[in-house]
Amino acid sequence: MRISLVQYAPKLNDPQANIDATSALIQSNNSDLYVLPELSNSGYNFNGFEEAYRASEELDNSNFIKALLALAKAKNTLIVSGFCERENRRLYNSSVLLGPNGIIGLYRKLHLFLNEKDIFTPGNKELPVFDTPWGKIGMLVCFDWMFPEAWRKLALQGAQLIAHPSNLVLPYCQSVVPSYALVNRCFIATANRIGTEDQLTFTGQSILANPNGEVLLRADTDKSQVLSTEIDLHLAKDKFITQKNDAFKDRRTDVYGNLDPK
Numbered sequence: 001m002r003i004s005l006v007q008y009a010p011k012l013n014d015p016q017a018n019i020d021a022t023s024a025l026i027q028s029n030n031s032d033l034y035v036l037p038e039l040s041n042s043g044y045n046f047n048g049f050e051e052a053y054r055a056s057e058e059l060d061n062s063n064f065i066k067a068l069l070a071l072a073k074a075k076n077t078l079i080v081s082g083f084c085e086r087e088n089r090r091l092y093n094s095s096v097l098l099g100p101n102g103i104i105g106l107y108r109k110l111h112l113f114l115n116e117k118d119i120f121t122p123g124n125k126e127l128p129v130f131d132t133p134w135g136k137i138g139m140l141v142c143f144d145w146m147f148p149e150a151w152r153k154l155a156l157q158g159a160q161l162i163a164h165p166s167n168l169v170l171p172y173c174q175s176v177v178p179s180y181a182l183v184n185r186c187f188i189a190t191a192n193r194i195g196t197e198d199q200l201t202f203t204g205q206s207i208l209a210n211p212n213g214e215v216l217l218r219a220d221t222d223k224s225q226v227l228s229t230e231i232d233l234h235l236a237k238d239k240f241i242t243q244k245n246d247a248f249k250d251r252r253t254d255v256y257g258n259l260d261p262k
């Protein structure tokens with residue numbers, strides 16, 4: 001399959017600009033899966049809950065999701081995007097997986113970063129993994145990167161690719177993504193944003209790593225870019241790291257516990 005990392009600068013509180021920018025970037029290229037940054041419909045650095053509420057959308061009543069669904073259908077492709085989601089009076093920092101036939105999956109960020117704690121409700125959808133024609137896909141959002149248990153749990157549930165919409169501001173994540181990909185023997189696609197909102201500067205360098213921990217794609221720190229390559233998700237089914245070491249079966253869950261699916 002062909003995968004694209006879409007790196008750009010979503011505009012705070014300008015939903016139409018974000019629809020236009022994401023549509024143009026997706027249209028510029030042919031892929032089977034596009035991964036977009038966190039909060040791509042809204043921008044990131046809200047001045048409190050009420051501003052974020054005004055920028056949020058319901059999943060089933062969102063112009064942004066409708067535009068991406070139309071693109072997914074027209075291009076017969078999958079799209080993962082971060083999404084400022086409203087449900088009743090609650091806001092979630094979510095990620096959606098969309099396909100030609102509609103919404104395939106929803107994940108809500110579990111680990112909220114800094115001021116997000118004053119705005120969003122932590123995720124209540126656990127860590128789902130979704131079947132696609134290419135293989136199983138799980139999602140994490142940005143600061144979830146800090147928690148190895150989240151990557152592990154998705155991989156144990158069979159995720160062959162973890163799509164990771166991000167608005168990274170700390171300089172660490174892009175260094176650990178290849179290691180998480182290696183130890184979980186899966187693909188990781190981190191689509192980060194660029195640009196500055198008030199005092200926050202986002203770090204770009206969107207990254208795709210394979211199950212050997214090799215970096216297949218890495219974007220610039222400050223350029224709007226769509227980077228693409230071919231990957232084979234079947235490689236993520238092989239958990240052997242030597243002929244005699246299966247990275248999952250060799251785990252000593254009797255010593256340190258078990259994250260296997262329920």
Ligand code: ACM
Pocket residue numbers: 038112113141142143144166167168169170
């Ligand atoms: C982050 O979680 N957006 C840093």
